[in-house]
Amino acid sequence: MNYQEALAYLEGLNIFGIKLGLTRIQRLLELLDVPQERYRTIHVTGTNGKGSVSAMLAGILRRSDIHTGMYSSPHLVSYTERIQVDGQPISEQEFADCLSTIRTYVEQMVAEGDECPTQFEVLTALAFFYFAMRHVEYAVIEVGLGGLLDSTNVITPEVSVITNVTFEHADRCGGTIEGIAHHKAGIIKEGVPVVTAAKGIPLEILRQEAAARNADIFVAGEDFQTDYISCDGRTQKLEFTSALLGVMKVPYELHLLGRHQVENSAVAVMAANLIHNIDERVKEEHIAEALKLVTWPARFERVDYKDQKVIIDGAHNPAGMEALRSSLDLYFPAEQRVLLLGILKDKDIDAMLDILLRPNDTVVVTVPDSERASDPQELAKQVAPHVQHVEAIADNGEALNRALELANQEKLLVMAGSLYLVGGVRQLLLKRKG
Numbered sequence: 001m002n003y004q005e006a007l008a009y010l011e012g013l014n015i016f017g018i019k020l021g022l023t024r025i026q027r028l029l030e031l032l033d034v035p036q037e038r039y040r041t042i043h044v045t046g047t048n049g050k051g052s053v054s055a056m057l058a059g060i061l062r063r064s065d066i067h068t069g070m071y072s073s074p075h076l077v078s079y080t081e082r083i084q085v086d087g088q089p090i091s092e093q094e095f096a097d098c099l100s101t102i103r104t105y106v107e108q109m110v111a112e113g114d115e116c117p118t119q120f121e122v123l124t125a126l127a128f129f130y131f132a133m134r135h136v137e138y139a140v141i142e143v144g145l146g147g148l149l150d151s152t153n154v155i156t157p158e159v160s161v162i163t164n165v166t167f168e169h170a171d172r173c174g175g176t177i178e179g180i181a182h183h184k185a186g187i188i189k190e191g192v193p194v195v196t197a198a199k200g201i202p203l204e205i206l207r208q209e210a211a212a213r214n215a216d217i218f219v220a221g222e223d224f225q226t227d228y229i230s231c232d233g234r235t236q237k238l239e240f241t242s243a244l245l246g247v248m249k250v251p252y253e254l255h256l257l258g259r260h261q262v263e264n265s266a267v268a269v270m271a272a273n274l275i276h277n278i279d280e281r282v283k284e285e286h287i288a289e290a291l292k293l294v295t296w297p298a299r300f301e302r303v304d305y306k307d308q309k310v311i312i313d314g315a316h317n318p319a320g321m322e323a324l325r326s327s328l329d330l331y332f333p334a335e336q337r338v339l340l341l342g343i344l345k346d347k348d349i350d351a352m353l354d355i356l357l358r359p360n361d362t363v364v365v366t367v368p369d370s371e372r373a374s375d376p377q378e379l380a381k382q383v384a385p386h387v388q389h390v391e392a393i394a395d396n397g398e399a400l401n402r403a404l405e406l407a408n409q410e411k412l413l414v415m416a417g418s419l420y421l422v423g424g425v426r427q428l429l430l431k432r433k434g
Helices: 003-016 023-031 050-063 092-111 119-133 177-185 200-212 260-276 284-293 318-331 349-356 376-386 396-407 419-433
Strands: 040-045 068-071 083-085 138-142 159-162 194-196 217-219 225-231 236-242 247-254 310-312 337-341 362-365 389-392 412-416
Touching: 003 092, 003 119, 023 092, 023 119, 040 050, 050 068, 050 138, 050 159, 050 260, 050 284, 068 119, 083 119, 092 119, 119 138, 159 260, 177 200, 194 200, 194 260, 200 217, 225 260, 236 260, 247 260, 247 284, 260 284, 260 318, 310 419, 318 349, 318 412, 337 396, 337 419, 349 376, 362 376, 362 396, 376 389, 396 412, 396 419, 412 419
Parallel strands: 040 138, 040 159, 068 138, 159 194, 194 217, 310 412, 337 362, 337 412, 362 389
Antiparallel strands: 068 083, 225 236, 236 247
């Protein structure tokens, strides 16, 4: 099997859709000789920020000279981005070779009368198998959806991380904020410490689950915090404090921009300190060095083109838009803005637009690379009451050209609305940059 054949096989698995539950993935991993038990793990969930926190933690482990895997989703351009070892994506041929092995066991399951695993379950098994094959020492595993019934929830990690809990995927996670919190809490394991930035009712649910499982829980704003000091437009200066750890105002620099990354980095630093308790290779200086270097594409990422300032952000729900708007107002309060937007039709579009848009904004609407994409003309109608000018251009390349033209190196260009959009337009912009 080559990489193109691997992609075709994965596309074929899409017919099974999203089916929560652990029976299929557990059986598939048994046939693969439980690869996920051959290395230590850190499990990360949350409505927003889990990808950034995963990238920070993987960076900290690597900087500590620990052989590290990371599994994340979704990807921006290629499936290979989802599975990394020591910061390098799996190669296309390795991806195809591993998938070929897993396909054999999938076919065995179907022949035995079992349900066929879903696409995400197969990708998860592939990641676990590849990490074992590469003999990683730790793997940072990002949850795909929810937690309790997510196919990654077959591991017993060293630390469980729950970044935050807001209202998303309610149809699959109980229909209420309480139901969503219960699903996120599902990654809490017996005796495994939990780090979270959750607040309100979700936090109380996480506390209850942690108590039921004899798991210590460490809460942002109570047991630890990070304070924003300053930003030069590319790097944030921050200070971490935890009276619980006996740590007071430890300064560090964070390469990731965004007000929300202040709290995300606090969660990562706290989790890293807990890992230090079981692995002394993780030291304070390694944490600082890693955070100064860490990158996470399309998360309030600055990618300037010539003299044009560009921010690329994958915000795709109201909480993400809150974080994006807050960061724009913090770092670029006086800038006029041109926004290149594409949003999936099953999102709370009105709430997202209410949060993000200002009356003097200019917007170009285009189409994310997804069958769930909202119609650009309909989205433009929803945008129009919020802004001074809006255009709808279906083709992403043409939409990018028009957005650059409207920004004209005088206004800030912001690309947002869906990872299915910003991954592609980010690639187009990088090609222009050469």
